[in-house]
Amino acid sequence: MREEEVLRGIATRVAARDYSDHVFVRPGYLDPTGVWTLEPAPEGIRQVVDRGSQEHLAALAADAVDPLPPLEPASVQAVDDAEQALGYPLPPLLRRVYLEVANGGFGPVLGVAGGCTDDLGRTLIDLLDSRQRPGFLPIAYWGCAIYSYVDCAGRGAMMWGFDPNSGMAEHSFYSEGISLLEWLDRWLNGRLEQPCLAPDY
Known part of the structure; x- marks a missing residue:
């Protein structure tokens, strides 16, 4: 799996309006x-x-x-403004997806966060919380307070899960053990699973 293949796969799904x-x-x-x-x-x-x-x-x-409704890419200015508000650069692959394919809305469950709003009307910037780890960006909301984060500060744009439903706050935030590239590839191929520490019944 290469970055270009994943980018093409997302672009194909977005163009077909079949991206969720x-x-x-x-x-x-x-x-x-x-x-x-x-x-x-x-x-x-x-x-x-x-x-x-x-x-x-x-x-x-x-x-x-x-x-599904058509999705549009973000403008360079919008992505630059978002990076400035976030205080760190987006991983290159995520930046390319936003600029070349769609400003969020595609992807697992409720879609990758971006300029598109989630089910509660929030954008990527709205999801930021000063209590979260610096450099960690919540890019996917799965429902039931569960999120997937990408580490924008570390090497390799690694993915992290947040699941507060276990009742053990110290264990709610954990590494998913895959990169953003692999995470997107798994989604494209129907193999991406929600991060989960405890069944949420």
């Missing part, structure tokens, strides 16, 4: 034969299904999957 793990489909259900059967619903109502699930594949075969 959450897929919006016209309401329906899987019938006993595995066919997506549409159900009457008000205009504009959609179901959310997981990418690669039986429901997703059946809805895709039935032409019942809606394309």
Whole structure:
């Protein structure tokens, strides 16, 4: 896996407007034969299904999957301003993705943070917290207070997980043992898993 391959893979998904793990489909259900059967619903109502699930594949075969909104790259000025606000440079790969492909919004679950807002209307800058480690940038929110961070200050742009649900605060922040490049590659290939210290039921 090389940086150019990952960048191309993300660009392909963004251009196809198929860049999220959450897929919006016209309401329906899987019938006993595995066919997506549409159900009457008000205009504009959609179901959310997981990418690669039986429901997703059946809805895709039935032409019942809606394309996601288009994403736009960030301007150089916007990325420079963000780096200044953050107080450190972005990893080169992340900077290239923002400038050449999309200003966030693509990726696992709710998408990589950037100029696009998350489910609570927050941008990448809004997610920064003075209590977190210097140089650590929260780039993905998984829900239930779980985040993935990239270490912008260290070598190799390594990924870290934050999961406060274990009840052991001193262990909530931990290395995922992979780089940003590998993290993005795993997402593209459907192999990225949410950081998790304890099951969140």
